[in-house]
Amino acid sequence: MEELLDILKSLHPDVDFEHCDSLIDDKILDSIDIVSLVAEINDAFDVAVPAEEIIPENFNSAQALWEMIQRLDEA
Amino acid sequence: MRKKLIFTGVLWCVLLAVALWLLNALFMPKYMSEIPEGALIAEYYNETADHDVVFIGDCEVYENFSPDVLWREYGITSYIRGSAQQLIWQSYYLMEETLKYETPKVMVFNVLSMQYGEPQSEAYNRLNLDGMRLSPQKLAAVEASMTEEESMLSYLFPLLRYHTRWSELTAEDVKYMFHRDPVSDSGYLMNVEVRPAENVPEGAPLADYQFAEVCYDYLDKMVELCENHGVELVLIKAPSLYPYWYGQWEEQMEDYAAEKGLKYINFLELIDEAGLDFSTDTYDHGLHLNLYGAEKLSHWFGSWLRENCPQVADRRGEEPYETVWNEKSEAYAQRKAQLEAAWAAEQKEEPEA
Amino acid sequence: MSFASAQFLAFFAVLFVLYYLIPRRHQWKLLLVGSVFFYFFAGWYCLVYIGVTAVTTWLAARKIGALQARQDAWLRERREELNKEARKARKAADKKVRWRWALGSMLLNFGILAVVKYTDFVLGSVNGVLSAAGAGTQLPLANLVLPMGISFYTFQSMGYLIDVYWGKYPPERSLGRFALFVTFFPQLIQGPISRYNDLSQTLYAEHRWDSRQIAMGGMRALWGLGKKLIIADRLAIPLRELTAAPEEYAGLYVLAVMFLYAVQLYADFTGGIDITIGVAQMLGVKVTENFERPFFSKNIAEYWRRWHITMGTWFRDYVFYPLSVSKGVLKLHQKARARLGEAGKRVSVYLCTMILWFVTGLWHGASWNFIVWGLLNGVVILVSQECEPLYARFHGRFPGLKGTFGYRLFEVGRTFVLMSAIRVLDVYRDVPLTFRQVGTVFTSFRPSVLWDGSFLELGLSAGDWLIAALGAAALVVCSLLGRREPVRQRLVRRPSLAWGGCAALVVCMVIFGVYGIGFDATQFIYNQF
Numbered sequence: 001m002e003e004l005l006d007i008l009k010s011l012h013p014d015v016d017f018e019h020c021d022s023l024i025d026d027k028i029l030d031s032i033d034i035v036s037l038v039a040e041i042n043d044a045f046d047v048a049v050p051a052e053e054i055i056p057e058n059f060n061s062a063q064a065l066w067e068m069i070q071r072l073d074e075a
Numbered sequence: 076m077r078k079k080l081i082f083t084g085v086l087w088c089v090l091l092a093v094a095l096w097l098l099n100a101l102f103m104p105k106y107m108s109e110i111p112e113g114a115l116i117a118e119y120y121n122e123t124a125d126h127d128v129v130f131i132g133d134c135e136v137y138e139n140f141s142p143d144v145l146w147r148e149y150g151i152t153s154y155i156r157g158s159a160q161q162l163i164w165q166s167y168y169l170m171e172e173t174l175k176y177e178t179p180k181v182m183v184f185n186v187l188s189m190q191y192g193e194p195q196s197e198a199y200n201r202l203n204l205d206g207m208r209l210s211p212q213k214l215a216a217v218e219a220s221m222t223e224e225e226s227m228l229s230y231l232f233p234l235l236r237y238h239t240r241w242s243e244l245t246a247e248d249v250k251y252m253f254h255r256d257p258v259s260d261s262g263y264l265m266n267v268e269v270r271p272a273e274n275v276p277e278g279a280p281l282a283d284y285q286f287a288e289v290c291y292d293y294l295d296k297m298v299e300l301c302e303n304h305g306v307e308l309v310l311i312k313a314p315s316l317y318p319y320w321y322g323q324w325e326e327q328m329e330d331y332a333a334e335k336g337l338k339y340i341n342f343l344e345l346i347d348e349a350g351l352d353f354s355t356d357t358y359d360h361g362l363h364l365n366l367y368g369a370e371k372l373s374h375w376f377g378s379w380l381r382e383n384c385p386q387v388a389d390r391r392g393e394e395p396y397e398t399v400w401n402e403k404s405e406a407y408a409q410r411k412a413q414l415e416a417a418w419a420a421e422q423k424e425e426p427e428a
Numbered sequence: 429m430s431f432a433s434a435q436f437l438a439f440f441a442v443l444f445v446l447y448y449l450i451p452r453r454h455q456w457k458l459l460l461v462g463s464v465f466f467y468f469f470a471g472w473y474c475l476v477y478i479g480v481t482a483v484t485t486w487l488a489a490r491k492i493g494a495l496q497a498r499q500d501a502w503l504r505e506r507r508e509e510l511n512k513e514a515r516k517a518r519k520a521a522d523k524k525v526r527w528r529w530a531l532g533s534m535l536l537n538f539g540i541l542a543v544v545k546y547t548d549f550v551l552g553s554v555n556g557v558l559s560a561a562g563a564g565t566q567l568p569l570a571n572l573v574l575p576m577g578i579s580f581y582t583f584q585s586m587g588y589l590i591d592v593y594w595g596k597y598p599p600e601r602s603l604g605r606f607a608l609f610v611t612f613f614p615q616l617i618q619g620p621i622s623r624y625n626d627l628s629q630t631l632y633a634e635h636r637w638d639s640r641q642i643a644m645g646g647m648r649a650l651w652g653l654g655k656k657l658i659i660a661d662r663l664a665i666p667l668r669e670l671t672a673a674p675e676e677y678a679g680l681y682v683l684a685v686m687f688l689y690a691v692q693l694y695a696d697f698t699g700g701i702d703i704t705i706g707v708a709q710m711l712g713v714k715v716t717e718n719f720e721r722p723f724f725s726k727n728i729a730e731y732w733r734r735w736h737i738t739m740g741t742w743f744r745d746y747v748f749y750p751l752s753v754s755k756g757v758l759k760l761h762q763k764a765r766a767r768l769g770e771a772g773k774r775v776s777v778y779l780c781t782m783i784l785w786f787v788t789g790l791w792h793g794a795s796w797n798f799i800v801w802g803l804l805n806g807v808v809i810l811v812s813q814e815c816e817p818l819y820a821r822f823h824g825r826f827p828g829l830k831g832t833f834g835y836r837l838f839e840v841g842r843t844f845v846l847m848s849a850i851r852v853l854d855v856y857r858d859v860p861l862t863f864r865q866v867g868t869v870f871t872s873f874r875p876s877v878l879w880d881g882s883f884l885e886l887g888l889s890a891g892d893w894l895i896a897a898l899g900a901a902a903l904v905v906c907s908l909l910g911r912r913e914p915v916r917q918r919l920v921r922r923p924s925l926a927w928g929g930c931a932a933l934v935v936c937m938v939i940f941g942v943y944g945i946g947f948d949a950t951q952f953i954y955n956q957f
Contacts, residue, residue, distance in 0.1 A: 035752035052594030
């Protein structure tokens with residue numbers, strides 16, 4: 001989780017990722033951020049996020065992202 | 076609440092309809108100070124008494140015959156339902172429409188339009204059709220006349236055609252929203268100017284002199300229509316020197332008249348007999364007769380009618396014709412005096428070379 | 429039939445009345461019949477194209493759905509006996525089979541689109557190369573007729589297919605209902621590109637007469653028609669003139685083309701979408717919004733989230749994301765990062781962005797103009813991404829500036845000018861010409877054409893220009909008024925005002941709309957007969 005937050009912070013240093021739960025709905029992350037994030041997650045956690053998982057529910061908060069990563073890791 | 080809503084809706088729809096109707100009246104071209112030809116067709120509906128002779132056709136009827144002369148000299152009541160470049164199907168439907176209002180003794184049709192087998196120009200269609208009252212005849216005439224880019228809808232709601240006039244509306248458009256001044260005398264569009272005919276060109280040879288089949292169809296329909304209503308159809312070719320009337324055309328018309336047992340007069344052959352002089356009797360170098368020419372021609376034609384169409388009565392002294400035509404004569408004389416004064420003034424200003 | 433035609437008005441009037449008279453469970457069937465009729469009007473051969481797409485997509489999606497169901501059942505039955513690896517293996521194997529079905533259908537349908545849309549473009553480009561190489565032979569062009577709305581319905585169908593493949597929702601069982609989704613007539617001509625899970629919520633439902641919704645939809649459609657007839661079609665006249673003879677109209681005229689085209693395209697496209705959404709709303713169907721006051725965007729990336737939204741999200745979801753998360757791209761990402769460090773992180777993302785914009789350009793039209801246009805958009809977006817630290821430094825130095833009205837105005841103006849400049853690629857014949865024309869803005873700038881009456885020679889009178897300007901101003905005002913709540917939502921609460929406004933708009937449209945044969949008094953000059 002710490003590592004994920006670091007990745008997020010490197011994208012937007014000025015955003016409070018611990019508490020924000022509307023990263024997509026409030027347009028804080030745009031599509032370029034999202035694909036950067038997916039690439040970083042792939043590097044850091046060795047988890048491939050398929051295109052169908054790129055939906056607002058999975059990207060709205062750091063928590064949701066973390067849950068998705070764990071789910072994908074298990075499956 | 077619901078009722079109120081429906082009421083509001085209906086009210087606004089009615090208001091919108093009224094507004095569009097008023098705008099339609101405002102945007103229609105009025106044809107008062109310019110292009111008076113456009114006002115001719117509608118003027119017929121103001122007539123109060125019926126007529127024994129009705130002329131139908133293009134400018135070769137409404138510029139060349141004077142109903143006033145026919146009345147004053149022979150007591151013949153007549154009207155000209157002419158309009159600019161009137162095509163033969165337009166003539167036919169005008170004939171049909173006229174017969175809804177009255178049954179004259181004689182219908183006179185000028186055959187020049189036999190040369191056009193296809194719709195010609197949107198502008199002339201508008202001049203000839205917009206004036207007609209809404210009727211099955213009007214719809215049929217529009218249907219037959221429309222050029223490719225035209226639509227029936229724009230004849231039903233002319234505002235759709237004339238809406239772009241918003242930038243050129245004048246006081247005239249307001250003044251004549253609901254009425255028009257008469258521009259003609261019983262359909263005759265008076266012109267007193269004199270421009271002699273000189274060096275009238277021969278017609279250029281044509282590839283094909285045969286009149287179109289559709290023209291013959293409409294001519295057949297005219298013959299049949301008149302027969303059914305007990306009206307005698309007389310065919311004429313007015314004495315205009317131009318557009319050129321070809322011998323091959325003349326032949327076809329003579330054959331047709333003979334075949335159908337119709338009377339056919341080619342005035343081009345009667346120029347001398349009628350006393351026409353194309354150095355004084357035309358206002359545009361031989362295309363149309365001026366007032367003096369039209370009066371001479373009407374004098375000749377009146378006596379011809381007297382001789383050949385005995386069913387056309389002398390209505391002088393008979394009411395309501397006497398009163399109606401006296402009024403018409405007065406207006407005619409007045410217009411004549413006015414136009415002559417205007418022409419004289421123009422001549423003084425810049426004497427024509 | 430075009431939205432701005434008497435035929436469409438009559439067609440819709442009949443459909444609308446029938447729609448609320450027949451039993452409600454048949455309403456969607458009437459829509460299908462109406463849509464097929466609407467499409468038939470464009471030419472029977474179009475029906476063949478759209479029919480093939482509808483049937484093959486429906487079949488493939490059903491097959492994929494059935495395979496998915498079989499796999500789920502199989503896994504459920506053997507939940508106890510299988511370990512994780514075995515489950516994974518089965519899933520992967522099944523996914524491959526499903527992918528084959530999806531791929532087959534995509535190849536067929538995108539193939540049809542590619543053939544009808546791009547054959548002549550490719551042949552023409554080959555001819556260009558041939559003649560440049562001095563070859564005497566030229567390939568004959570195919571001159572295929574483009575079926576109405578093929579780009580839109582193909583994308584809509586394929587989006588559905590991919591969603592089913594991804595397992596986002598089960599496939600539609602009924603062919604009729606799916607055919608309605610593909611052919612729904614209000615969005616056939618120019619989109620929006622709807623998503624099945626979105627449109628199906630209201631498309632097949634039973635709709636009662638709802639005066640409020642119908643009034644709102646009617647007002648919206650009317651407003652859209654006004655935009656088209658009064659503003660877009662009017663400005664199309666000088667634009668035609670300006671782009672038909674580009675040599676004559678250089679310098680300042682090119683600037684005029686940029687801004688006139690921006691307004692014209694906006695009025696035409698959003699007007700059309702207003703009619704689409706309004707007409708659908710009158711039938712109780714909710715179609716996705718396609719615009720969100722795009723000209724108030726502060727940068728190009730934002731502009732593209734607010735202009736032609738459904739197209740942007742389609743490309744994002746079905747091209748950009750899948751491409752970015754594909755194995756090859758992720759590998760590239762790792763390699764670039766290993767070699768270039770921090771900067772390398774951006775290589776793959778930027779590559780995908782450029783590919784996305786290349787495809788977007790190609791979708792817009794089969795010509796180099798659109799390809800260059802798309803790539804330019806991509807470049808501008810990436811450059812502004814790179815410049816972000818610069819902006820941050822700038823704002824660090826002038827902290828009071830950001831967020832002020834003046835600065836926001838500057839941002840909006842900058843975006844508008846930039847987008848208008850890129851968009852001129854739409855209007856001129858070819859790419860070199862476009863760049864030459866834009867060049868003349870700097871080389872032959874003669875402002876005198878603004879006031880010496882030159883603009884009155886382009887087919888519009890002073891009065892017409894005034895109408896266009898007033899119309900454009902009305903669009904801006906309405907846009908601003910509608911920020912919190914659409915104007916018609918406020919109007920619908922005051923029926924008299926709503927009716928009056930609509931009546932006034934109809935009158936304005938009848939008089940100031942650009943349609944029919946222009947009355948030209950000079951035609952009436954009486955010469956011969």
